[in-house]
Amino acid sequence: MSRTENLAAAADVADADPDAAATATATDHAAACTPIRTPEEKRAFVHSVFETISDDYDKMNDIESFRMHRTWKRRLVEQVIESLSSVASLAPDTSPTILDVASGTGDIAIALAAALPNAHVVGLDFSENMLAVARRRSESLSPEISRAEFIWGDALALPFADNSIDALTISFGLRNLPDYEAALREFSRVLRPGACFFCLEASYPTSPVIKPFFRLYFRHIMPLMASLVVGHRQQYQCRQYQSVLKTRLSVVRRLF
Numbered sequence: 001m002s003r004t005e006n007l008a009a010a011a012d013v014a015d016a017d018p019d020a021a022a023t024a025t026a027t028d029h030a031a032a033c034t035p036i037r038t039p040e041e042k043r044a045f046v047h048s049v050f051e052t053i054s055d056d057y058d059k060m061n062d063i064e065s066f067r068m069h070r071t072w073k074r075r076l077v078e079q080v081i082e083s084l085s086s087v088a089s090l091a092p093d094t095s096p097t098i099l100d101v102a103s104g105t106g107d108i109a110i111a112l113a114a115a116l117p118n119a120h121v122v123g124l125d126f127s128e129n130m131l132a133v134a135r136r137r138s139e140s141l142s143p144e145i146s147r148a149e150f151i152w153g154d155a156l157a158l159p160f161a162d163n164s165i166d167a168l169t170i171s172f173g174l175r176n177l178p179d180y181e182a183a184l185r186e187f188s189r190v191l192r193p194g195a196c197f198f199c200l201e202a203s204y205p206t207s208p209v210i211k212p213f214f215r216l217y218f219r220h221i222m223p224l225m226a227s228l229v230v231g232h233r234q235q236y237q238c239r240q241y242q243s244v245l246k247t248r249l250s251v252v253r254r255l256f
């Protein structure tokens with residue numbers, strides 16, 4: 001897909017589940033944590049959650065997705081590699097710059113750097129603690145594949161020049177941002193014409209049969225597991241309520 005198609009698809013996200021916002025009521029949310037009313041409050045809340053859970057994030061990801069996130073991310077990386085090979089503006093001997101926004105503990109950036117020896121891969125996040133885990137993980141790998149650079153930055157004010165990025169990825173990050181359209185505009189600004197954009201995101205299932213089970217799992221079982229396994233029930237409960245309440249994301253590009 002071209003940059004324009006991808007960004008248009010991303011701009012179309014939302015409203016896969018129009019009743020999600022209505023059903024995830026303010027009361028539900030207030031019961032779980034302090035209500036969040038402004039973009040600044042959402043940013044501060046998300047930041048504090050990831051600063052708190054950084055050491056347990058990878059473990060919880062494996063548990064809450066039954067390790068499926070690994071497969072989804074592998075598919076994402078394969079698609080980035082495939083798309084980069086067909087980016088018309090890239091000369092065969094150039095080294096593409098790939099930016100993984102909201103990189104967290106670095107799954108995508110590390111995998112891309114390992115798979116693309118010529119690429120300059122940057123993982124950007126605004127949580128120092130998540131970045132510390134990413135750097136630790138990357139440094140524990142052999143030098144040939146431990147080439148991703150991890151930098152602090154805000155997804156809504158990327159520290160990159162216009163038209164300077166050949167591929168931009170964001171995995172389970174868009175829903176955490178306070179303003180999706182502003183984020184997409186910022187991604188568009190840094191992407192070169194014809195560059196690739198990939199967003200991996202979760203959504204509510206649309207099937208009325210599966211939806212209640214998913215809701216039960218998402219709202220109750222997942223926070224309970226978080227509390228039993230890593231002791232962060234409230235952070236997970238708040239994080240998940242927040243995701244549903246504010247985001248209503250559909251999958252930007254369905255991998256399955």
Ligand SMILES: C[S@@+](CC[C@H](N)C(=O)[O-])C[C@H]1O[C@@H](n2cnc3c(N)ncnc32)[C@H](O)[C@@H]1O
Nearest residue numbers: 050102103104125126127130154155171172176
């Ligand atoms: C659910 S984690 C996803 C991490 C990783 N991409 C993955 O797929 O496992 C969301 C990440 O987004 C980061 N984040 C949230 N808002 C951000 C912002 N405004 N700027 C940069 N990073 C942000 C958080 O710190 C967190 O590391």
